[in-house]
Structure formats: C-alpha cells, structure tokens
Amino acid sequence: MNPTPDGFSTRSLGGKKAVSRKGLLSKKTGIIKRPSSVKRIKATSLEGGKDVTISKSFQLRSLQRAWNRFHAGSLSHWTTTIIIALSLTIFGAFTLLLSNANTALEQWTGDNLITVFLEESVTSFQMEEIKNKISKNPGVDQISVVSPAIAMGRMKNMLGSEAGLLDNLVENPLPYSIEFRLNDKEYEKTANLAFQIGSWLGVEAVSYDKQWAEKLAAVIHTFRFIGSVLTLLLLTAVALIISNTIKLTIIARRDEVEVMRFMGATDSFIKTPFIYEGVLQGLLGAVGALLLTTLLYWGADGATTELGSAFGIFIELHYLHYDQLLLIMALGIFLGLAGALISLSRFLEI
Amino acid sequence: MIKFHNVSMRYPSGYEALNGVSFALSKGSFYFLTGHSGAGKTSILKLIYRAERPSGGAVLIGGRNVDQLTNKQLPLLRRSIGVIFQDYKLLYDRSVYDNVALAMEVAGQNPDHINGQVLRTLESVGLRDYTHQNPISLSGGEQQRVAIARATVNRPSLVIADEPTGNLDRDMGRRIISLFQTLHKQGTTILLVTHDTDLVKESGHPHIEMVDGEITKMPKSACLMEDS
Numbered sequence: 351m352n353p354t355p356d357g358f359s360t361r362s363l364g365g366k367k368a369v370s371r372k373g374l375l376s377k378k379t380g381i382i383k384r385p386s387s388v389k390r391i392k393a394t395s396l397e398g399g400k401d402v403t404i405s406k407s408f409q410l411r412s413l414q415r416a417w418n419r420f421h422a423g424s425l426s427h428w429t430t431t432i433i434i435a436l437s438l439t440i441f442g443a444f445t446l447l448l449s450n451a452n453t454a455l456e457q458w459t460g461d462n463l464i465t466v467f468l469e470e471s472v473t474s475f476q477m478e479e480i481k482n483k484i485s486k487n488p489g490v491d492q493i494s495v496v497s498p499a500i501a502m503g504r505m506k507n508m509l510g511s512e513a514g515l516l517d518n519l520v521e522n523p524l525p526y527s528i529e530f531r532l533n534d535k536e537y538e539k540t541a542n543l544a545f546q547i548g549s550w551l552g553v554e555a556v557s558y559d560k561q562w563a564e565k566l567a568a569v570i571h572t573f574r575f576i577g578s579v580l581t582l583l584l585l586t587a588v589a590l591i592i593s594n595t596i597k598l599t600i601i602a603r604r605d606e607v608e609v610m611r612f613m614g615a616t617d618s619f620i621k622t623p624f625i626y627e628g629v630l631q632g633l634l635g636a637v638g639a640l641l642l643t644t645l646l647y648w649g650a651d652g653a654t655t656e657l658g659s660a661f662g663i664f665i666e667l668h669y670l671h672y673d674q675l676l677l678i679m680a681l682g683i684f685l686g687l688a689g690a691l692i693s694l695s696r697f698l699e700i
Numbered sequence: 701m702i703k704f705h706n707v708s709m710r711y712p713s714g715y716e717a718l719n720g721v722s723f724a725l726s727k728g729s730f731y732f733l734t735g736h737s738g739a740g741k742t743s744i745l746k747l748i749y750r751a752e753r754p755s756g757g758a759v760l761i762g763g764r765n766v767d768q769l770t771n772k773q774l775p776l777l778r779r780s781i782g783v784i785f786q787d788y789k790l791l792y793d794r795s796v797y798d799n800v801a802l803a804m805e806v807a808g809q810n811p812d813h814i815n816g817q818v819l820r821t822l823e824s825v826g827l828r829d830y831t832h833q834n835p836i837s838l839s840g841g842e843q844q845r846v847a848i849a850r851a852t853v854n855r856p857s858l859v860i861a862d863e864p865t866g867n868l869d870r871d872m873g874r875r876i877i878s879l880f881q882t883l884h885k886q887g888t889t890i891l892l893v894t895h896d897t898d899l900v901k902e903s904g905h906p907h908i909e910m911v912d913g914e915i916t917k918m919p920k921s922a923c924l925m926e927d928s
C-alpha cells in the first residue's frame with residue numbers, strides 16, 4: 351500500500367488506514383464498523399438497511415430540483431406555462447363577465463318596482479278594489495296610485511330640456527296606474543304576480559323591471575353553459591399539454607431515472623420532482639393568468655364606465671372575488687398535478 | 701451473502717441467458733466471475749441488483765429472495781449493493797461531485813454528511829482534484845474511478861462490478877483492482893466480472909467461470925451446499 355506514481359491514495363475508502371477484517375466486522379450485527387470519522391454516514395448493509403430515514407427537507411430538495419430543471423429547462427416549460435396562463439385567462443375573463451352580470455341582476459332586483467296600467471274606463475271604485483286586491487299579496491310594499499298628471503310630470507322631468515314637446519298635447523294621454531314594490535326578490539314570483547294582475551278586469555298592462563332581468567338571466571345562463579363547456583375543453587387540453595411536457599422531461603432524464611432506480615431511489619424520490627415540476631408550471635401559469643385577467647379587468651372597467659357615462663348611468667365593474675382568485679390558482683395547481691400524474695403513470699415504470 | 705439456487709433466466713426475446721446456475725458467496729469474500737462474451741456474466745449481476753428477475757430458481761441476497769421483495773424493500777436492497785456498470789452510467793449533465801453525491805441523496809443520507817463523505821470517497825479513488833469537472837472530460841480510467849466512488853460512497857456491504865478493467869490498460873487495471881482490494885480488506889464483499897484471466901491469477905482471488913449461461917468451473921468455497 352505505497353503511494354502509486356499517479357498519486358492514487360492508498361488510504362481506505364473510509365479515510366483511515368485499512369484495518370484487518372477482524373476489527374471491522376462485528377460478528378453480532380454483521381455491520382461493518384467504521385472509523386469514527388465516517389460514523390455519521392448511515393451504512394447500507396443488507397441486515398442493517400431497514401432504517402431508511404427520508405430527510406425532513408426531502409420535499410424542499412425535490413422542489414429545488416424541480417425548480418432547477420424548470421429554470422435551466424427547455425423552451426417547452428415556458429411555452430406550457432404561457433399556454434396555461436392564456437387558458438386560465440379565458441376562464442378568468444368568463445368568470446369576471448358572468449360574475450358582474452350576476453351582480454347587475456341582483457342589484458336591479460333591489461328596486462323591484464311593478465307598475466299596473468289601468469284601462470281608461472276604470473272607475474275610482476274599481477281602482478280602489480284593484481289596489482286592495484294587490485295589497486293582499488304578501489311582500490307588497492309602498493303601493494300608490496299614480497294619476498295621469500303625476501305621470502306627465504315625471505315624463506317631463508325625464509325629458510328635461512326636451513319637455514317642451516309635451517306642451518303641445520291638448521289632452522293628457524297617460525292612464526291611471528298603480529305602483530308598488532315587491533319585497534320578494536325572486537323573479538319567478540314577480541313574473542307570476544304580474545301575469546295574474548294582468549288578467550284582472552280593468553287592467554291594461556303590467557310592467558316590471560324583471561322583464562329585462564329575465565332576459566339577462568337567460569343570457570347569463572347561456573354564457574355560463576358556453577363558458578363551462580369551453581373551460582372544460584381548455585382545461586383538458588392544458589392537462590394534456592402539461593403531461594406532454596413532463597413526458598419530454600421524463601424521456602430526457604431516462605438515464606438519470608434508471609441510475610437512480612438502481613442506486614435504490616424510492617418511487618417518491620424519483621417522482622416527486624416531476625410532480626413539483628408540473629405543479630410549478632400550473633402555479634406560474636395561474637399567476638400569469640391572474641395578471642392578464644387583472645389587465646383585462648382594468649381595460650373593461652374603463653371602457654364600460656365611459657360607455658355608461660355616455661348614457662348618464664354609472665357602471666362600475668367589480669374585480670374577481672377572493673374565492674374566484676383562489677379557484678384560478680387551485681385550477682392551475684390541479685392541472686399541473688394532473689398532467690404530471692398522467693405522464694408519470696404512462697411513461698415511468700419503476 | 702449471495703446465493704443462486706438453480707437459477708435460469710430468459711430475456712423477453714426468448715433467449716435463455718442462464719441455465720441452472722448455482723453458487724454461494726459468503727460475506728466478506730472476493731470473487732471474480734469470468735467467461736467469454738455472451739456467457740451470461742452481466743445477466744448474473746443484473747439478477748443480483750434485480751434489474752432482471754429469474755425465470756426459474758431463486759436468487760438470495762443477504763438471506764432474502766430478491767424476487768419476493770416488496771416495492772418498499774427493493775430500494776433498500778439496492779442501496780446495500782454498490783453497482784459499477786460496464787458502461788459506467790455516469791451522468792454527463794453534472795460534475796463528478798454531483799454524480800457521487802446523487803448516490804447519497806438517493807439513499808436519503810443526511811445532507812450535512814454528504815459533502816464530507818463525497819470528498820473523502822473521491823480522495824480515496826484519487827480524484828480529489830477532479831471534483832468539479834464534468835466526467836465527460838475524464839479518461840476511461842478516471843471515469844471508472846468516478847463510478848467506483850459513486851458505488852461505494854454509501855459504504856455498501858456488497859460491491860459488484862461489470863468488467864471494471866475492460867477498457868483500461870494493464871497498469872490502470874491493476875490500480876483499479878487494488879481499490880477493490882482495499883474495500884475488501886474493510887469487509888466489503890466483492891464480485892468482479894472480467895475476462896482478463898491474467899489479472900485474476902495475479903490477484904490470487906478465486907474465480908467462477910461461465911460458458912454459455914452455465915457455470916463450468918468454481919472453487920469448492922463457492923459451491924452451494926445441498927442443505928443451505
């Protein structure tokens with residue numbers, strides 16, 4: 351055991367001079383006794399090998415490995431992330447649109463004014479009867495009779511500077527009407543009541559805010575359906591794209607995976623970085639989507655406010671709710687996870 | 701330590717690589733496995749670290765039938781065996797240090813202990829100065845030593861090597877063998893595949909000879925006793 355010409359160390363692998371076998375092998379355990387300098391290293395003897403301690407920071411180091419791959423990684427990682435971001439942005443935009451439409455629907459319900467237009471022939475007695483009949487319905491509030499004169503006054507108010515147009519009228523053409531508010535905000539009930547009152551003797555027509563609300567609700571329903579189908583298709587596509595990216599990584603790392611397997615890597619040691627890689631892509635995609643959706647929101651809010659002010663109304667769009675933001679993040683993570691698991695189950699046999 | 705009970709092995713192609721192979725290597729022994737190319741030497745090693753499974757008979761490592769290991773036990777078996785592959789299987793996207801450290805990470809070793817042990821092991825194979833080089837830039841003998849460092853850094857109780865001197869000149873071959881001698885003196889069981897019979901004679905260790913998937917010659921010490 352003399353030093354060899356090329357400087358090969360003659361020291362034992364343990365870092366100390368080789369000792370006789372007798373001193374190294376413990377008869378009882380069969381575990382090789384090591385010089386003190388390497389005692390801390392867990393020996394992997396066959397009999398003593400049952401104590402696998404996965405280090406506490408295992409998850410952290412897996413994440414680190416995944417990030418390193420991602421960071422140094424191919425263009426496909428970033429392409430995938432951008433695709434996730436764009437898809438989730440479409441989802442976010444739909445959510446924003448539907449959520450605002452819903453809010454609009456609810457807000458208008460708050461002023462549930464119903465106007466019952468009476469026939470010209472109606473006597474004041476009949477008018478009182480109709481008014482009483484309406485009052486008997488639950489939830490009816492602030493019921494009042496609007497005379498043609500009051501109605502004309504309102505109309506003039508509404509027309510403002512153009513009110514002069516009405517001065518030429520010889521006779522007031524407006525009918526008597528009964529106005530009331532309904533506390534119950536379900537438009538099913540509003541619509542039923544309006545229909546019922548419309549069939550009464552002496553009633554010409556019934557109008558209520560809910561008529562447009564109903565149409566809006568129908569539009570929202572359609573949009574929600576289209577949005578759901580579109581989202582489902584997009585998310586499926588995204589999961590497949592992620593799984594494809596992970597598949598490419600798995601193939602690129604086949605040698606490493608094989609070596610690690612033969613060195614005794616556990617399933618989770620090999621799989622966890624790939625899973626983190628997928629989740630990272632999903633997460634970064636979701637963050638990108640939130641940024642894009644926020645930009646969209648600012649743009650749309652500015653545009654609608656301008657549009658609203660042209661019509662003399664104040665429209666303010668609200669941003670995504672807290673839970674909607676969380677949903678987008680969760681979707682991103684879920685997609686990354688699903689994509690990684692799909693490709694791991696298909697392309698990594700351990 | 702290693703027992704083969706009448707082991708046969710067939711590759712998916714249908715080729716019968718091993719046929720009725722029986723032998724027993726005791727703990728702390730040092731054996732060579734020799735034979736012509738295609739004799740089935742690599743196949744025997746693959747059965748030991750369970751890269752392949754026998755189609756007949758039983759392979760016992762440390763008293764356990766490797767074919768019956770659960771998914772949880774298999775990694776533990778593999779960690780107890782240092783494998784040096786014929787083609788090294790080094791990872792050329794990272795440094796010598798990282799190649800060796802990976803074996804410790806895989807085995808779940810405490811990260812605080814990795815650095816010291818990797819450097820000590822590289823020192824012992826004479827590669828302390830190559831720590832941060834990419835193995836691609838190293839010579840065959842140096843790469844072989846990286847592979848040895850990686851296989852031994854966890855201090856396995858069994859080390860198996862597939863033609864570790866195959867591509868090296870005689871002089872480097874001797875140095876590599878002396879590394880295994882050192883490990884052997886520390887109590888490690890060693891099984892080396894080679895076709896260099898001179899080297900075997902020189903070392904004075906016993907050898908098992910194979911021809912066409914069967915053992916044709918081995919010392920009495922390696923014979924499997926009927927009752928074991």
Ligand SMILES: Nc1ncnc2c1ncn2[C@@H]1O[C@H](COP(=O)(O)OP(=O)(O)O)[C@@H](O)[C@H]1O
Nearest residue numbers: 711713715717736737738739740741742743744
């Ligand atoms: N993956 C495989 N599929 C089919 N046949 C194989 C495979 N690997 C090896 N063989 C065949 O099995 C026989 C023994 O191979 P091997 O154990 O590698 O021999 P050795 O290492 O002694 O040269 C050879 O004839 C070889 O062609």
Ligand SMILES: [Mg+2]
Nearest residue numbers: 741742786862
């Ligand atoms: Mg071979």
